[in-house]
Amino acid sequence: EVQLVESGGGLVQPGGSLRLSCGASGFTFSKYWMSWVRQTPGKGLEWVANIKEDGSEKDYVDSVKGRFTISRDNAKNSLYLQMNSLRAEDTGVYYCARADRYYWGQGTLVTVSS
Amino acid sequence: EIVMTQSPATLSVSPGERATLSCRASQSVSSNLAWYQQKPGQAPRLLIYGASTRATGIPARFSGSGSGTEFTLTISSLQSEDFAVYYCQQYNNWPYSFGQGTKLEIK
Numbered sequence: 001e002v003q004l005v006e007s008g009g010g011l012v013q014p015g016g017s018l019r020l021s022c023g024a025s026g027f028t029f030s031k032y033w034m035s036w037v038r039q040t041p042g043k044g045l046e047w048v049a050n051i052k053e054d055g056s057e058k059d060y061v062d063s064v065k066g067r068f069t070i071s072r073d074n075a076k077n078s079l080y081l082q083m084n085s086l087r088a089e090d091t092g093v094y095y096c097a098r099a100d101r102y103y104w105g106q107g108t109l110v111t112v113s114s
Numbered sequence: 115e116i117v118m119t120q121s122p123a124t125l126s127v128s129p130g131e132r133a134t135l136s137c138r139a140s141q142s143v144s145s146n147l148a149w150y151q152q153k154p155g156q157a158p159r160l161l162i163y164g165a166s167t168r169a170t171g172i173p174a175r176f177s178g179s180g181s182g183t184e185f186t187l188t189i190s191s192l193q194s195e196d197f198a199v200y201y202c203q204q205y206n207n208w209p210y211s212f213g214q215g216t217k218l219e220i221k
Contacts, residue, residue, distance in 0.1 A: 045158065045201055047210035061209040062115075095157055101148055101205070102169065104157035 002026035009108030022079040022096030030074040033099035040092030120213035126221040137202035146206035
């Protein structure tokens, strides 16, 4: 059974940082592009970032470029999202997803507030 | 960025009836269009990809059609578990983009 389990969400002040993690199981992690998708009160669903199987290619939506970094560790079957310079509009639920859209985690809530 | 527009925002339909949801892209996305179902507190669930291909395990009452800029999701005979929010998403151009959703509610 495919499972994606996110962790690392929480409350952070504006300008702060947070690192999200996603543990994958039930499929050959190293053979798939992976993604982070978020759902915010302001913009709804937004596909935030993609990363290629070997980590050599990454895509970011403009709203997070220069602030967020997607990465992966294939040896640990794990996906990460380093989020810096957080803003109130980054508040929402962050989902880890296989980039073919088939599998999603349950989400982790990020709240940016003072 | 491609803007996806869904209509209507809310659709009220009785169980057993047909529901038709629309999605329009601001420019052609070919057939690179997916539909998702989302229930409260849950992640989106993939229903349709490639505009018309049902994902594994999705009942045959769900069907997708269209290409280019106009797409439709049809649910042929609504079951109680189908009342949810539905999103379309294009993955033809980066950044991938979603519609704002159609809430399907019980009439």
